[in-house]
Amino acid sequence: xxxxxxxxxxxxxxxxxxxxxxxxxxxxxxxxxxxxxxxxxxxxxxxxxxxxxxxxxxxxxxxxxxxxxxxxxxxxxxxxxxxxxxxxxxxxxxxxxxxxxxxxxxxxxxxxxxxxxxxxxxxxxxxxxxxxxxxxxxxxxxxxxxxxxxxxxxxxxxxxxxxxxxxxxxxxxxxxxxxxxxxxxxxxxxxxxxxxxxxxxxxxxxxxxxxxxxxxxxxxxxxxxxxxxxxxxxxxxxxxxxxxxxxxxxxxxxxxxxxxxxxxxxxxxxxxxxxxxxxxxxxxxxxxxxxxxxxxxxxxxxxxxxxxxxxxxxxxxxxxxxxxxxxx
Numbered sequence: 027x028x029x030x031x032x033x034x035x036x037x038x039x040x041x042x043x044x045x046x047x048x049x050x051x052x053x054x055x056x057x058x059x060x061x062x063x064x065x066x067x068x069x070x071x072x073x074x075x076x077x078x079x080x081x082x083x084x085x086x087x088x089x090x091x092x093x094x095x096x097x098x099x100x101x102x103x104x105x106x107x108x109x110x111x112x113x114x115x116x117x118x119x120x121x122x123x124x125x126x127x128x129x130x131x132x133x134x135x136x137x138x139x140x141x142x143x144x145x146x147x148x149x150x151x152x153x154x155x156x157x158x159x160x161x162x163x164x165x166x167x168x169x170x171x172x173x174x175x176x177x178x179x180x181x182x183x184x185x186x187x188x189x190x191x192x193x194x195x196x197x198x199x200x201x202x203x204x205x206x207x208x209x210x211x212x213x214x215x216x217x218x219x220x221x222x223x224x225x226x227x228x229x230x231x232x233x234x235x236x237x238x239x240x241x242x243x244x245x246x247x248x249x250x251x252x253x254x255x256x257x258x259x260x261x262x263x264x265x266x267x268x269x270x271x272x273x274x275x276x277x278x279x280x281x282x283x284x285x286x287x288x289x290x291x292x293x294x295x296x297x298x299x300x301x302x303x304x305x306x307x308x309x310x311x312x313x314x315x316x317x318x319x320x321x322x323x324x325x326x327x328x329x330x331x332x333x334x335x336x337x338x339x340x341x342x343x344x345x346x347x348x349x350x351x352x353x354x
Contacts, residue, residue: 036092036095072189080113083188092194108139111171121134139314148204151195207267258291270351282320
């Protein structure tokens with residue numbers, strides 16, 4: 027057993043300037059502010075411009091996290107970027123971020139687990155640091171889902187937004203750091219949340235573009251049902267691995283996809299509302315960026331103090347899900 031833990035030294039975030047409100051969406055599709063708020067809790071979301079790409083937000087969030095941690099880019103041993111909306115098929119977003127930061131000593135890797143991406147990233151960071159492979163890792167959760175959203179589909183276009191969050195993690199002795207991570211998947215249910223076009227199965231073509239199969243397709247009711255079940259399951263398993271219980275938590279930071287899902291998960295875990303961090307109303311579902319942006323905001327709002335127990339939990343396409351327990 028390693029004497030080192032992966033400890034978060036600093037966090038950061040980056041968001042597009044453009045705000046798309048529910049009132050704006052009322053002018054685009056047949057929907058209403060009341061319908062969106064009642065079913066999702068979302069009031070507005072951030073949308074990247076045509077010129078802005080995933081790596082732009084990833085690099086900006088990374089710079090903020092490095093400054094918060096007081097770490098130089100050249101001191102980073104590895105950069106992991108969790109995303110399902112890369113700038114291009116290759117090179118990886120992590121390599122583009124490395125170049126933007128001047129982090130010349132870092133190995134680079136992208137992680138694709140959709141909305142669960144940052145949790146999967148934490149699992150990788152924990153393993154690499156505890157094994158002694160790397161000492162300092164930059165972990166970024168970032169997505170620009172607006173780029174793959176069908177803005178004519180009222181059932182999905184109201185849900186998504188863009189953003190990036192980053193954390194610098196270091197091999198440190200002591201009680202603080204990642205205590206446990208649980209991850210799981212079920213590929214047999216891949217069809218309920220997917221972007222079928224644009225890959226090797228359906229390469230970009232005139233037909234793909236006309237049918238909009240290069241955009242998000244979702245069976246909302248199935249996703250909702252499974253998200254609640256699996257996030258509760260993952261939360262409990264990660265707590266068990268850490269030797270903790272739900273009542274020990276100072277904060278739970280769930281994936282910010284839908285307020286009703288968040289409330290259902292908290293209720294089943296018997297976690298009171300004042301221990302659940304929520305910002306879905308401001309940003310909507312930013313996929314891999316949601317949990318790390320929420321963690322960054324909790325930290326900057328001085329809601330976290332040394333010794334606090336925090337759990338991050340998420341569910342996404344794949345299907346993938348997972349949770350991580352962190353001693354602050």
